[in-house]
Amino acid sequence: MAASIRTVVFLAMVLAVGFLMIILSCVLYGNWLPLLVALIFVLAPLPNALFAHCGSDEFAGSYEGGASGPVDLGRFITAMVVTSGFALPVVLAHAQVIHNAACIMSILGGGLVYGTILAYSAAFRQEESEFDDFAVY
Amino acid sequence: MSLPSRSYDPRRVCLNPFPDIDLGKHRRTAGVYLAGGLFALANWLFLDACILSAHAKAPWGQPDTPAPVHVTFVDWLPGLCSLLGFLVINLIDKDRIRGEESFSDARAVWRARLFLFIGFALMAGGMAGSVTVLVIKYVIPNHADQFKYYSYASISQNLALMLSVVILWIAQNSSSEYEYNLTL
Numbered sequence: 001m002a003a004s005i006r007t008v009v010f011l012a013m014v015l016a017v018g019f020l021m022i023i024l025s026c027v028l029y030g031n032w033l034p035l036l037v038a039l040i041f042v043l044a045p046l047p048n049a050l051f052a053h054c055g056s057d058e059f060a061g062s063y064e065g066g067a068s069g070p071v072d073l074g075r076f077i078t079a080m081v082v083t084s085g086f087a088l089p090v091v092l093a094h095a096q097v098i099h100n101a102a103c104i105m106s107i108l109g110g111g112l113v114y115g116t117i118l119a120y121s122a123a124f125r126q127e128e129s130e131f132d133d134f135a136v137y
Numbered sequence: 138m139s140l141p142s143r144s145y146d147p148r149r150v151c152l153n154p155f156p157d158i159d160l161g162k163h164r165r166t167a168g169v170y171l172a173g174g175l176f177a178l179a180n181w182l183f184l185d186a187c188i189l190s191a192h193a194k195a196p197w198g199q200p201d202t203p204a205p206v207h208v209t210f211v212d213w214l215p216g217l218c219s220l221l222g223f224l225v226i227n228l229i230d231k232d233r234i235r236g237e238e239s240f241s242d243a244r245a246v247w248r249a250r251l252f253l254f255i256g257f258a259l260m261a262g263g264m265a266g267s268v269t270v271l272v273i274k275y276v277i278p279n280h281a282d283q284f285k286y287y288s289y290a291s292i293s294q295n296l297a298l299m300l301s302v303v304i305l306w307i308a309q310n311s312s313s314e315y316e317y318n319l320t321l
Contacts (some may be wrong), residue, residue, distance in 0.1 A: 072169045072309065079173025087181035095188045 013114050018112030025105035031098050034106035040085040041114045045121065047077035054082055085110050168308020174303045176223075178316050179297035183216050184292035193283070206284050211274065212291055215266035219298040222259030229253055231310060260299050268290040 051074025086107060093103035097103045190208040229252050271288035 072165075075166060075169040076173035076176070076305075079170040080177040082179065083174040083177035087178065087185075091181060091185045091188060094185055095190075095192050097188075 004123070008120075011120050011123075014112055015116040018109045018116060021105050021109030021112065025098075025102040025109065029099045029102045031102065032091060033098055034089055034102055037085055037089055037106045037110040038113060040081060040088065041110045041117075044078055044081040044085060044114055045117055047074040047081070050074060082114065085114070145167065148309040165308050168304050172308065175297050175304065179294040179301065180216075182290045182297065183213075183294040187224035188210075190287055204284070206274065206278075206280055206287075208287050212270055212287060215263040215270060215291055216294050216298075217263075218266060219260050219263030219295045222256045222263060223298055223302050225252060225256035225259060229256070231306075260295070261315035262301065264292075264295045264299065267295045 019038060022034060025034045026032045029045065052068045054068060054070035054074075069102045089106045089110075090101040093100050098106075187208050190204075193204045193207075229249055234246070234249050235251060267288065271292060272283070275285045275288045
């Protein structure tokens, strides 16, 4: 149990560092557009979470981790949003709306934020699926 | 999943077989994620060109002359065509294409194949249209490379959309065959 608490504290610190980098990339250059990156990465796991339980109640669907249309749609939209999060600062920097350093900092910060979300959900999913069922994940 | 007898297939044409990448049960998931990423990347590439065009005031080195060419609706058309083809291909029921007449009548299979053809024709038309726009609008008037980039972005958008739909198709089809093998 102590290990999981340590994990949670570590992930929270990484999340805070990620947000700090994004906010710094806004503050240092006086342009608050990179803050959109934080919003995009926070919203990224939402489609997956919304569509995760569509179609997993069926008998046949539980083989492939819920191989159904809505689940695929959720994954597709999540991948789209994550790619948008990386592409937005690059496009803004290319059009010289934001500084290049702000672009790199916001991408790093966004990657930290999204990585934290992924690691957190993965850690908790493991603890749940030890008891329930091995097939569905 | 690969049986040892699969290593030599008498129907094989090429000397080297296609690499059989076996991601196991995560193949469908990985394919769908990759397709979504490519889809977003395609549209961001073109949006990048549009934003650059909206901000571009002058050619390099000549700050007083206005930009000779901008992204207009003509540049948007191939991408829109490809997007429509993307929708059409993904709306098709994939079990119809396989054409097992015991499940469905032959006319439905014929119609599904027709729609698949229309979808791929739309995507290929988008691809060809973007190359046409490159030649007619940018190469023949001999604009600078700064402006040819708009059209290169459009071509990359169409290529990425095509790649995305192919990956999505393979990912969604292969898993059903896998499941079919598993249940038998």
